Amino acid sequence: MLSADVSNRLHEELETLALRNKARAIGVALHDLETGLRFSLRGDRWFHAASTIKVAVLLAVFRAADEGRFRLDDSLHVRNRFFSAGDGSLFRLSQDRDATPELYAAIGRTVKISALAQAMICGSSNLATNLLLAFVDVEYARTVLREARVDGVELRRGVEDHDAHDRGINNEATADGLLSLLSAIRGDFLMPEAKREVIRILLEQRFNSMIPAGLPPHATVAHKTGEISTACHDVGIIYLPEREPYIAAILTEFDPDTEGRRETVAAMSKAIYRSLLQTEPKSNEDSLSAGG
Amino acid sequence: MRTHFPRAVDGLRLAQDYRALLRPGDSEAGDNGTVHRLPRFFYEIGSWEEAHEIRLAPHFTLAELMLVDCREARLLLSQFPHYVPCTILLLARFLEDFRREVEAPVFISANGGYRSPAHQIGGAKSIHAWGTAANIYRVGDTFLSDARSIGKYRAVAVSLGPAIFVRPFGCEEGQTSDHVHIDLGYARLTPRECSEAS
Numbered sequence: 001m002l003s004a005d006v007s008n009r010l011h012e013e014l015e016t017l018a019l020r021n022k023a024r025a026i027g028v029a030l031h032d033l034e035t036g037l038r039f040s041l042r043g044d045r046w047f048h049a050a051s052t053i054k055v056a057v058l059l060a061v062f063r064a065a066d067e068g069r070f071r072l073d074d075s076l077h078v079r080n081r082f083f084s085a086g087d088g089s090l091f092r093l094s095q096d097r098d099a100t101p102e103l104y105a106a107i108g109r110t111v112k113i114s115a116l117a118q119a120m121i122c123g124s125s126n127l128a129t130n131l132l133l134a135f136v137d138v139e140y141a142r143t144v145l146r147e148a149r150v151d152g153v154e155l156r157r158g159v160e161d162h163d164a165h166d167r168g169i170n171n172e173a174t175a176d177g178l179l180s181l182l183s184a185i186r187g188d189f190l191m192p193e194a195k196r197e198v199i200r201i202l203l204e205q206r207f208n209s210m211i212p213a214g215l216p217p218h219a220t221v222a223h224k225t226g227e228i229s230t231a232c233h234d235v236g237i238i239y240l241p242e243r244e245p246y247i248a249a250i251l252t253e254f255d256p257d258t259e260g261r262r263e264t265v266a267a268m269s270k271a272i273y274r275s276l277l278q279t280e281p282k283s284n285e286d287s288l289s290a291g292g
Numbered sequence: 293m294r295t296h297f298p299r300a301v302d303g304l305r306l307a308q309d310y311r312a313l314l315r316p317g318d319s320e321a322g323d324n325g326t327v328h329r330l331p332r333f334f335y336e337i338g339s340w341e342e343a344h345e346i347r348l349a350p351h352f353t354l355a356e357l358m359l360v361d362c363r364e365a366r367l368l369l370s371q372f373p374h375y376v377p378c379t380i381l382l383l384a385r386f387l388e389d390f391r392r393e394v395e396a397p398v399f400i401s402a403n404g405g406y407r408s409p410a411h412q413i414g415g416a417k418s419i420h421a422w423g424t425a426a427n428i429y430r431v432g433d434t435f436l437s438d439a440r441s442i443g444k445y446r447a448v449a450v451s452l453g454p455a456i457f458v459r460p461f462g463c464e465e466g467q468t469s470d471h472v473h474i475d476l477g478y479a480r481l482t483p484r485e486c487s488e489a490s
Contacts, residue, residue, distance in 0.1 A: 070362045075402075076361050077361040077363075077402040078402075080437070081470040089463070092437070107429070108399055108404075108429035110359065113362070
């Protein structure tokens with residue numbers, strides 16, 4: 001654990017941020033690879049995983065490629081037609097609700113699996129996610145999570161599966177679970193080349209208003225956000241040139257339409273940084289001022 | 293555009309690894325107990341460039357009728373030559389008639405033309421393994437993804453002749469929900485220079 005003082009202070013600060021910003025619940029988990037220290041604040045509480053579940057799909061895709069089931073530069077037929085994990089009924093994704101509408105232009109044709117993986121994470125594409133998950137299969141992906149010893153991530157279905165949602169079949173995760181998922185990615189579960197590629201994809205995340213927003217500009221973050229009406233999460237590996245990285249999972253739950261949700265996660269990211277490095281994250285402007 | 297057509301080959305004379313996947317002339321039993329023989333004669337395609345250059349009909353190249361994804365057997369997916377049943381000519385001719393009726397470009401989906409008997413979707417039980425079937429996912433600017441559009445173009449296809457079979461809209465077995473499936477049955481074509489002896 002973090003030294004008691006630091007741990008207690010971080011605990012208190014995160015609780016204060018949650019209260020001040022009207023979070024209904026938070027779950028935070030942290031592993032500092034520089035010191036080996038761990039921190040968990042309600043790390044075993046289950047949340048709707050939202051798009052953080054895409055990291056589990058990413059792991060399954062790369063594991064399948066490692067096992068020779070396909071090659072990452074193979075092409076996959078793009079269809080907007082999926083079957084619900086609820087009653088097996090057909091459903092389609094809405095281009096208007098997807099963060100990467102450009103992928104819909106490829107319907108009917110093929111796209112490389114590596115490009116779909118990139119779109120799933122960097123652009124949080126729902127279409128890419130459901131295509132990849134249907135291709136590797138939910139049961140296979142669950143097996144991969146078990147083999148990677150990831151507890152606390154329940155992958156049950158694709159995204160935007162409203163019938164399954166109505167039946168209570170959802171993807172869920174705990175902060176501890178998502179932390180162990182990122183640890184598996186950073187560890188030796190994947191072959192070295194696959195691991196490098198997975199981290200490269202996570203580093204190219206386009207949505208950077210949460211964990212990265214609480215960090216100094218020289219930090220780089222391999223991460224995935226997740227947002228639905230009530231959930232706002234970010235999980236990632238934080239790289240700082242002066243030290244070993246740390247892994248953080250910040251999960252939050254709010255009443256629908258609560259404002260300032262991302263800012264709350266960013267503030268929690270900042271609090272974690274401050275606790276670990278015992279210093280305030282400096283912005284570019286601060287650095288410029290200091291350097292004249 | 294190419295002026296000469298690829299050579300036809302007897303599948304029974306191909307190397308063993310190709311024969312194992314293409315199963316030329318083999319019998320295959322359908323789910324309803326009917327038995328059909330798989331295609332024996334194929335066009336040999338040397339490269340994707342060649343497939344794009346070969347125009348089977350005024351508006352259809354060979355490439356669009358042989359595009360598959362990674363569910364195809366590795367040998368048939370990633371290296372050339374590729375082999376496509378000679379019946380693909382008949383299919384292209386029908387698609388040209390269909391295009392003339394709808395007066396708009398007709399788009400065939402990936403995995404929607406010829407698939408080998410080793411393809412993971414349907415395998416040898418799929419009529420796509422005969423090279424006589426096409427999945428049309430788009431006509432002009434219309435994506436065929438609802439009962440109305442699929443019904444409309446299904447009616448056009450059916451009107452082209454009694455040999456044409458078109459699956460109805462729906463999510464059950466034998467129905468389609470994101471394309472119009474048309475096929476010409478279990479036709480096989482023997483080019484006149486080829487012999488069926490042996």
